Amino acid sequence: MSDPTYLTLEGLTLRYGDTVAVEGLDLAIGKGELVALLGPSGCGKTTTMRAIAGLLAPSAGAIRLDGADITRVAANRRQVGLVFQSYALFPHLTVFDNVGFGLRLKGLRGTALRDKIEAGLTSVGLAAYAGRKPPELSGGQQQRVALARSMVMEPKVLLLDEPLSNLDARLRLDMRTELQRVQAQTGVTMIFVTHDQAEALALADRIVVMRGGRIEQIGAPEDIYNRPVSRFVADFVGFENIFSIRDGKLWAGEAVVPLPAALPAVAGLAFRPRSVVLGAGPLNGVVRGASFAGGTREYVLDTPFGPIKAEADAGLPVHEPGANVAFDLPIGQAAPLKAD
Amino acid sequence: MSLRFPAALVLSLVILFLIGPFLIIVAASFSAGDTLAFPPQGFSLKWIAKVFTVESFRQSFVTSMILAVGGTLVALALGVPAAYAMSRYRLPFAETVRTIVSAPVIVPGIIVGLALLRYVVVPMGVPITLALFLAHTALVLPYAVRVVSASLANLRSDIEEAAILLGSSRLGAFFDIVLPNIRGGILAAFILGFVTSFNQVPVSLFLSGPGVRTLPVDMLGYMEIVFDPSVAALSSLLAFLSMGIVLAAERFLGFSRYV
Amino acid sequence: MFHNRTEALLLALPAAAFAAIVFLVPVVVLLSESFRSPAGWSLAAYWTFFSEPLNQAVFWRTLKLGLQVTAVSAVIGYAAAFAIVSLPPGSKGRMVGLIMLPLMISPVARTYAWIVILGRTGIVNQALHGLGLTDAPLRILFSETAIFIGLLQLFLPLMIISLISALENLPRDVVPAARVLGANWLQIFWKVILPLTREGLVIGGTLVFTGSLTAYITPAILGGSKVLMLETLLYQRVTVANDFVSASVIALILVVMSFATNLLLKRIATARART
Helix, strand or coil: CCCCCCCEEEEEEEEEEEEEEEEEEEEEECCCEEEECCCCCCCHHHHHHHHHHHHCCEEEEEEEEEEEEECCCHHHHHEEECHHHCCCCCCCCCHHHHHHHHHHHHCHHHHHHHHHHHHHHHHHHHHHHHCCHHCCCCHHHHHHHHHHHHHHCCCCCCEEEECCCCHHHHHHHHHHHHHHHHHHCCCEEEEEEEEHHHHHHHHHCCEEEEEEEEEEEEHHHHHHHHCEEEEEHHHHHHCEEEEECCCCCCEEECECCCCCCCCCCCCCCEHHHHHHHHEHHHHHHEEEEEEEECCCCEEEECCEEEEEEEECCCCCCCCCCCCEEEEECHHCCCEEEEEC | CCCCCHHHHHHHHHHCCCCHHHHHHHHHCCCCCCCCCCCCCCCCCHHHHHHHHCHHHHHHHHHHHHHHHHHHHHHHHHEEEHHHHHEEEECCCCCHHHHHHHHHCHHHHHHHHHHHHHHHHHHHHCCCCHHHHHHHHHHHHHHHHHHHHHHHHCCCCCCHHHHCCCCCCCHHHHHHHHHCCCCCHHHHHHHHHHHHHHHCHHHHHHCCCCCCCCCHHHHHHHHHHHHCCCCHHHHHHHHHHHHHHHHHHHHHHHHHHCC | ECHHHHHHHHHHHHHHHHHHHHHHHHHHHHHHHHHEEEEECHHHHHHHHHHHHHHHHHHHHHHHHHHHHHHHHHHHHHHHHHHHHHCCCCHHHHHHHHHHHHHHHHHHHHHHHHHHCCCCCHHHHHHHHHCCCCCCCCCCCCCHHHHHHHHHHHHHHHHHHHHHHHCCCCCCHHHHHHHHHCHHHHHHEEEHHHHHHHHHHHHHHHHHHHHHHHCCCHHHHHCCCCCCCHHHHHHHHEEEEEEEEHHHHHHHHHHHHHHHHHHHHHHHHHHHHHH
């Protein structure tokens, strides 16, 4: 990576009136990185993004971009691009004028202006729509115009607010590819905000999991996915069976999980449904529900210590609802949690 | 955004500009002095008391009240069926009807007053009071229709049809189903009409005569002769009356939903 | 939906007939009188009217003040509307109520206050004298300035309310988007907010303009008999000179101006409904 501290947030604290949305945030993002801010609503990810854009002034802390302190720089002078969740296209201007808006403000005119706009539109495949107005475009097309509008400004950092949330499955894939292409082609540093772990895992070089205004975990997608550090992150990336370790025993809430195996010296264990071994093992449960999910079968088991979610290959024999099943939670398959 | 301070400043100045003068009038009504001035010299209730003793004010107040209440009632009696017809039927010439009924909003009141005086009162010997009453009713009619129409638009028409299928007559359905549900709108229309009629000046300018005057016109006339705080006192009282009615309506009705 | 056309007409007829007879007919007859002359229909009355310098002055003054009040109320209106839309919901409602409140008070009361403020011994003069800025009291009352102030106060709430409505209907995020693209506040206002709130501006503008053109009380109280506007001129022609012909000429001018601006309003409303 060329400059690992291209964009840094140092001790960033952001307030909305009396509520503290983000507290003492430290983050360093490298030039050309694609970073996802992942978390549930209210975790401060959007607030952080708006602070980077300059739409929100920090109560404490600093933001540095490409060596310069931009904490007090006005939003219209930061060279940061932002693609809004609502796209925020100007309805009274054509696609052409929308894309050219920022360029015109910089003083570009005539052929220089036109060439840049056309290049921008061509790169998102919308050159033919230059004369249309936003209400005439589909949601996916509007988003690409918004993207082009930001990218023609050649920003140092491109921010995207929930870029894939409004799209249906097929468009989501298209836009994901589009964003990766833009990044590969221009090398722009990209930060996007999302509440969807699948989006984050698919797109990002690094994921920053946020909660309650603080960072829970930073890491590459594989790290986040396989080695969540806490119950919160584990839950977020799809671990369904999460236990704490206290006094050398495994606890599911207030009930003990009678696993005879030796427990590692960590705060908790998280098991994915597919890690649960059905059919043999030291533990017992009754099948409460079974559903067919194409390639797998999903089970919910009632046990003395609470419900367990398990997943088995569809080809294996079915465990009917009401049946008693022996199962195992192999420690080796669990993600160790460093914190609760 | 660093616009908080200038925004607050602008807003305070605007509110001051809009309401300040009225507050000055209220303050002046409590003046102990003999002329209308601000700051008021001393504190006294004498001007407020005086207002009630001026004979012409009493007469014109009654006139204004009769016009406002009566005119609005008649306007509603005419307007509610018309609004109903426009909303529940495919009315032939609907646009024409709407235009005719709304026209008084477009034509300046003073012209209406003059026209009635010249072509109705004088040649046909229609008493001024009647002409005044008709003029005020015509003035309030557009508001009545508009507000009640809005209320009707919010009421689904299929409930009337349901009532009819259950055996109700058309008229019965109207009184049992429609009326109770647009009650709020009718009341709002009444209050709006009342306030509009009461405060109206231009229409009543030409249509006044001995003993026949609306209160605002009377106040105007008084102001030209005597410049003392009684007009201020009267203005304050009337203003509080209007505001009180509207605020009460807002409180108990959610008035602003209908206008 | 009911389909009996006779019923419909019967329900609507009383109101329509009433309005037509009581209002439409007399007014139309009055307006037609402006075209009457001994030789039949003609525009003679208009020539006579406009050939008099006083009438010309009154006409232009009325138009001028109408435009001035509209322009100034637009500027102040935007500022106030911005301030209000950025308030939290509770305060916003209270502010809007406060702005609307003056509309419930009789125009006589609202205009009357200016006499106390602008008169020779009024607040403004007292303040100026107290600050040592003037020796003799300034004559502010009974002037175009006084009428301007009175009209502005009367109609500003209408403009503010229109603009609030328009600002609240701005598409989400267009202002921050323009900001991030490099626009300063003046550019944002001119290139984004103004074009997108144009309708609200026109609605507010026509309300203020029509109101100012057809005002009676304010010019009567603050202009007196020296500074006339079209409606006070009309009143004077009738009560002082019994000149009904002039009156009907003025009446027609007023109706045409009022009608034209209302037509514009309707056009905007239907254009908007179509998009």
